[in-house]
Amino acid sequence: MPVSRRSPFLDLVGPLWVRDSAGLDPIFGLRIEERHANGRGGAHGGILMTMADLVLGYTAAFSREPPIGLTTASVSVDFAGSAQVGDWVTGRADVQHVGRRLAYVNAYLSVEERRILRASAVFAVTS
Numbered sequence: 825m826p827v828s829r830r831s832p833f834l835d836l837v838g839p840l841w842v843r844d845s846a847g848l849d850p851i852f853g854l855r856i857e858e859r860h861a862n863g864r865g866g867a868h869g870g871i872l873m874t875m876a877d878l879v880l881g882y883t884a885a886f887s888r889e890p891p892i893g894l895t896t897a898s899v900s901v902d903f904a905g906s907a908q909v910g911d912w913v914t915g916r917a918d919v920q921h922v923g924r925r926l927a928y929v930n931a932y933l934s935v936e937e938r939r940i941l942r943a944s945a946v947f948a949v950t951s
Contacts, residue, residue, distance in 0.1 A: 827852070827882065830869035837871060838877055850886070852879045852915040856907050867907035872933060875915055875942035876901060880929045883917035884947055894927060905940035913940070925949055 827840045835839060837860075841853040852876050861869040877899055885891045907913050917931035926946055933941040 854909045854913050872941050879915035879917050879931045880945040882930045884927045887919045894947035897948045898946040900944050902942045912936045928946050
């Protein structure tokens, strides 16, 4: 199902899909389209970084009930591979810690079983 939270930016780059295992271990997905491609026909690094930021933030926000507000403070990304037009990219995150002021999260993006990106983020808790 499409991610429930909408924004003008997500409408522009998405849709971002999510399979929610009862809120415990969501798996996100994005089909790479021509509009996501760089000049060589692969997924532009910017779309993969955007997806990672969304996966990290949504997983952390919805790890609490009610969901908490977060603002990205820092994201670190390492590319380990690439995705091509038509690929289904999945993302999963692991929430390390959510405190009163900061949240720490790690994530991986994959094409099939092949990891293509590793990311970690720090978020400021806003609510």
